[in-house]
Amino acid sequence: MKNILVMHTGGTISMSENAQGVVTTNDTNPMSNIEIIQSIANITEKHPFQIPSPHMTLKHMNILRKSIINEIYEENYDGIVITHGTDTLEETAYFLDLTLNVSIPVILTGAMRSSNEIGADGLYNYISAIRTACHDDAKNKGVLVVFNDEIHTAMNVTKTHTSNTSTFQSPNYGPLGIITKNNIYFHHHPLTHPPLVKVNEAIKVGLVKAHSDLDSNLIKFFADQEYDGLVIEALGQGNLPPSSLDGIQYLIDKNIPIVIVSRCFNGIASGNYQYEGGGYELQKMGLIFSNGLNGQKARLKLIVAISNGLNDALLDDYFKR
Known part of the structure; x- marks a missing residue:
């Protein structure tokens, strides 16, 4: 099995709905230590921070980038999955796409519904992201976003709906690939460019x-x-x-x-x-x-x-x- 590094950063995928219908954070991430995932890949989980994605800053993005670089330097991972809140997911994905110099798959995913809501989409998206990170065709394609059976490039994807589970779309371009129950299909290969690795967090x-x-x-x-x-x-x-x-x-x-x-x-x-x-x-x-x-x-x-x-x-x- 492939060795996959999972970085949990917070967001709706890590939250639950209480009796009043209010979505709140959890003490433990509901995506952690899920038994079904262990049959797909060997998972190593890290928690660099746990925040709602509107709290995401350039500093947080850079912490995540440095954490990924340090982890893949120390261990031989086949892919990386990042769970993230959806409000700023596309920004973190694109920042990493601009600044990470890696060939292995880097996948971001999240959820539009919290873990205990009816029709919760987090676990399914998480499993889809793990499967994509394990797929050989996901290599050398830059940072990708996996959501609702679709694979999108970090450059083109954007959140298009406040609550719909198919919120992530790529206007003008469409998805890079699709995910079925039995396979993963990439329609084309995105253009990629050498990253720029310096990040000055003081730039405004x-x-x-x-x-x-x-x-x-x-x-x-x-x-x-x-x-x-x-x-x-x-x-x-x-x-x-x-x-x-x-x-x-x-x-x-x-x-x-x-x-x-x-x-x-x-x-x-x-x-x-x-x-x-x-x-x-x-x-x-x-x-x-x-x-x-x-x-x-x-x-x-x-x-x-x-x-x-x-x-x-x-x-x-x-x-x-």
Whole structure:
């Protein structure tokens, strides 16, 4: 049997519902020491921390990354499974995808229903993640998310529903693979890139969603508060209201990088419109257009880029990947 390292970090998958219908944390993780798992793989369990995923910080993500590096240096594991709360699961998955230099499968999973609710999905997702981590075809595919019989890449997956068990989807791309009762099938091989391994936890990058009448003072706030970068979820294909442009220029004058993504659920931001605030004009000003990321992931990517000293053309190239 394969040797699988499991890192439990908390989240709904580790919680229970009480008599009043309120979901609370447990003293012990209900996913620990499950007998059926022992028939699938040799499991080593670690608990680097136990938190709800809205409490997840860059520091926690980096602790998890360092723990994984230390564990695989000391032991010969065939794969890694991380149980995680769903609210920020995609962020942790993508951060690890950007910064982990491993070839073995790294799988994140969780649950939309706590362990004792009717229709609880945690154990099934956990077993599916273990099975995927044991599968030879899961190697060299970057960090993956396994949920509801589907396998998604960390780059493309996002939480799309507040409570539905099929919440994790990959808009534009669909799942990388599927899980059946008897097998695991990968449809294609994702593009992968060398990781950047330096992480400076002190780097601050803000995130703003554009809207009509977006105020320049909101943009300027991030420079005044000494942020190191800003990501803007722009309108449509990557456009901004003229009312925001003074703020944009204010950051540019202070050499603060600005990355543009779209606030749209599908599609990719691109500099096509040549009018005041249009994407074409924003690119001329020096703003960086990201290749299909959502705002929360672009924020993490910019943190990693700044941590590794990328700027100007190198930064632009990094966000085109």
